[in-house]
Amino acid sequence: MSEERFDAIVIGAGPAGIACAYKLAQEGREVLVIERADQPGAKNLTGGRFYTYALEMVAEGLTAEAELERKVSHEQIMIISGPRAVCVEYIDPSFVSGEVPQSYTILRASFDRWFASKAEEMGAMIVGGIKVDDLIEKNGRIVGVIAGEDEMYADVVIAADGVNSLIARKAGLRGEIASQSVGIGVKEVIELPPEVIEQRFNLATGEGVARMILGCTEGIHGGGFLYTNRDSISLGAVFMPEEVAAHRHSVHEIFQHLKMHPAIYPLIEGGTTVEYGGHLVSEDGYDGILKRPYREGLLVVGDAAGFVINTGSSIRGIDLAILSGLAAAEALLATSNPALAGSEYMKALERLQVLPTMKTVRGYRDLLNIERLYGPYPDFAADVMQGMYRVDGKVPPKMKKIITTALKQNKLSLWNLIKDGLKGVRSA
Numbered sequence: 001m002s003e004e005r006f007d008a009i010v011i012g013a014g015p016a017g018i019a020c021a022y023k024l025a026q027e028g029r030e031v032l033v034i035e036r037a038d039q040p041g042a043k044n045l046t047g048g049r050f051y052t053y054a055l056e057m058v059a060e061g062l063t064a065e066a067e068l069e070r071k072v073s074h075e076q077i078m079i080i081s082g083p084r085a086v087c088v089e090y091i092d093p094s095f096v097s098g099e100v101p102q103s104y105t106i107l108r109a110s111f112d113r114w115f116a117s118k119a120e121e122m123g124a125m126i127v128g129g130i131k132v133d134d135l136i137e138k139n140g141r142i143v144g145v146i147a148g149e150d151e152m153y154a155d156v157v158i159a160a161d162g163v164n165s166l167i168a169r170k171a172g173l174r175g176e177i178a179s180q181s182v183g184i185g186v187k188e189v190i191e192l193p194p195e196v197i198e199q200r201f202n203l204a205t206g207e208g209v210a211r212m213i214l215g216c217t218e219g220i221h222g223g224g225f226l227y228t229n230r231d232s233i234s235l236g237a238v239f240m241p242e243e244v245a246a247h248r249h250s251v252h253e254i255f256q257h258l259k260m261h262p263a264i265y266p267l268i269e270g271g272t273t274v275e276y277g278g279h280l281v282s283e284d285g286y287d288g289i290l291k292r293p294y295r296e297g298l299l300v301v302g303d304a305a306g307f308v309i310n311t312g313s314s315i316r317g318i319d320l321a322i323l324s325g326l327a328a329a330e331a332l333l334a335t336s337n338p339a340l341a342g343s344e345y346m347k348a349l350e351r352l353q354v355l356p357t358m359k360t361v362r363g364y365r366d367l368l369n370i371e372r373l374y375g376p377y378p379d380f381a382a383d384v385m386q387g388m389y390r391v392d393g394k395v396p397p398k399m400k401k402i403i404t405t406a407l408k409q410n411k412l413s414l415w416n417l418i419k420d421g422l423k424g425v426r427s428a
C-alpha cells in the first residue's frame with residue numbers, strides 16, 4: 001500500500017466516516033477508509049438509539065435495508081431514589097407508524113458493518129486493522145496519512161476518528177481532552193429471548209423502549225440508559241470522570257447497584273451478558289465543537305469535531321455524525337480545490353442543520369449541570385410519590401404538606417425549585 005494516491009482518505013469507519021465515504025464514492029471519487037478495528041463497528045460503543053432521518057438523507061429508502069434492532073415506541077424517563085423509582089412514559093404511535101419510523105435501537109457492531117458494506121457497494125475501499133498514526137504535511141497543507149510503515153496520499157483527508165481524535169490533535173485543531181468535557185460511558189448487552197423482552201416491557205412485536213435513568217449515579221453528574229434490542233437489552237451509565245475518581249465506589253460497583261435495582265433487575269433477570277465495554281462521550285454540546293473543524297487538506301467530522309447533543313431525555317451523536325459526514329462530502333463535491341473546502345464545509349453544516357440544532361440546545365449543558373438533579377431532586381420526587389400513594393389508615397396529609405415535608409427531608413427550599421426551574425426553562 002506504499003505511496004498510493006486517492007481523491008480522499010477517511011480515517012475511521014464510524015457513522016461519520018462512512019456517510020462521507022458513501023457520498024464521495026457515489027459521485028465517483030476514489031475513497032479509502034482506514035479503520036483501526038479489524039471490522040467496522042467492532043470497537044465502537046453507543047447507548048443504542050439512532051434517528052433514521054439521517055440515513056434517509058444519505059439515500060432515500062436506506063433505513064429499510066439497515067441492520068436495526070427495534071423501532072422505539074416507548075420513551076421513558078426513570079428517576080431512581082434508593083430502592084424506589086418514578087417512571088414517566090410517553091407512548092406515541094406516530095413515532096413508529098409509516099414507512100420510516102422515527103428512531104430504532106441499534107447495536108454498533110452490526111449497524112456499522114452494514115453501513116460500511118453500503119459504502120463499499122458505492123465503490124469506497126475500506127481497510128480494517130490499520131491505525132493511522134499521523135498526518136503528512138507539505139507547505140502547511142495536509143496531503144496524506146502515515147500508518148505504521150505506510151504513507152498514503154490524497155487530495156483531502158477526513159478525520160472521522162471519534163471523540164478522542166488523535167488526528168485533530170496532530171493537526172493542531174485541539175488540545176488534550178479536558179476531563180470535564182467528557183463522560184465515561186459503560187454498557188452491558190444482556191441477551192434475552194425476544195418474547196421475554198416484549199412481555200416484560202409490554203411491547204408489540206418489533207417495538208422497543210428507550211429509557212433514560214436519573215439518580216442512579218450516587219450523586220455523580222451523569223445518568224443511566226436502557227434500550228431494548230431484538231434479543232438483548234443494552235443497559236449502561238455515563239459518569240463525569242473527575243467525580244467518579246474521587247467517589248467511594250468504582251464505576252463497576254455503581255453499575256452493579258443499578259443492575260440489581262428492584263426496578264431494573266426483573267427486566268434483565270435470567271439474561272446473559274454477552275458484551276461489556278466503555279467509551280468516552282462528549283458532554284460539551286455546542287461549546288465543545290472545534291472552533292475550526294478544518295485545515296488546508298483536512299476536514300474533521302462527527303465526534304472528532306464535537307457534534308454530540310445530550311439533552312437528558314436523549315443523546316444524539318450518530319445522526320449528527322452522519323450529517324457532518326454528508327456535509328464534508330457535499331463541500332468537497334462543490335469545490336474545485338478540495339484542499340480548500342473548509343468554508344464550504346461550514347456552510348454545509350449550517351444547511352444540513354447541524355450547527356443550528358446544536359446551537360438551539362446549547363443551554364442543556366447548564367441544565368444538566370444543576371447539581372441537585374443527581375441527588376436531592378430524585379429523592380424529592382420519590383418522597384412526593386410516596387406521600388401520594390401511601391395509605392396506612394391515618395389521616396392522609398394534604399398535598400401541600402407532602403411537598404413541604406419532602407422539601408425539608410431533602411434539604412431543599414421552594415426557592416431552589418423556582419431558581420432551578422427557571423434555569424431549566426431558560427436553558428431548554
Ligand SMILES: Cc1cc2nc3c(=O)[nH]c(=O)nc-3n(C[C@H](O)[C@H](O)[C@H](O)COP(=O)(O)OP(=O)(O)OC[C@H]3O[C@@H](n4cnc5c(N)ncnc54)[C@H](O)[C@@H]3O)c2cc1C
Pocket residue numbers: 011012013014015016017034035036037040041043044045046047048049050051130131132133160161162163166184185186187236237238279280281301302303304307308315316317318319321
Ligand atoms: C455511552 C454512550 C452512549 C451513547 N448513546 C448514544 C445514543 O443512544 N444515540 C446517539 O445518537 N449517540 C449516542 N452516543 C454518541 C455516539 O456513539 C457518537 O456520537 C457516534 O458514535 C459518533 O460517530 P463517529 O463516526 O464520529 O465516531 P465513532 O463512532 O467513535 O467512530 C470512530 C471510528 O474511528 C476509528 N478510529 C479511531 N482512531 C483511529 C485511527 N487512528 N485510525 C483508524 N481508525 C481510527 C474507530 O475505531 C471508530 O471506528 C453515545 C456515546 C456513548 C459513549
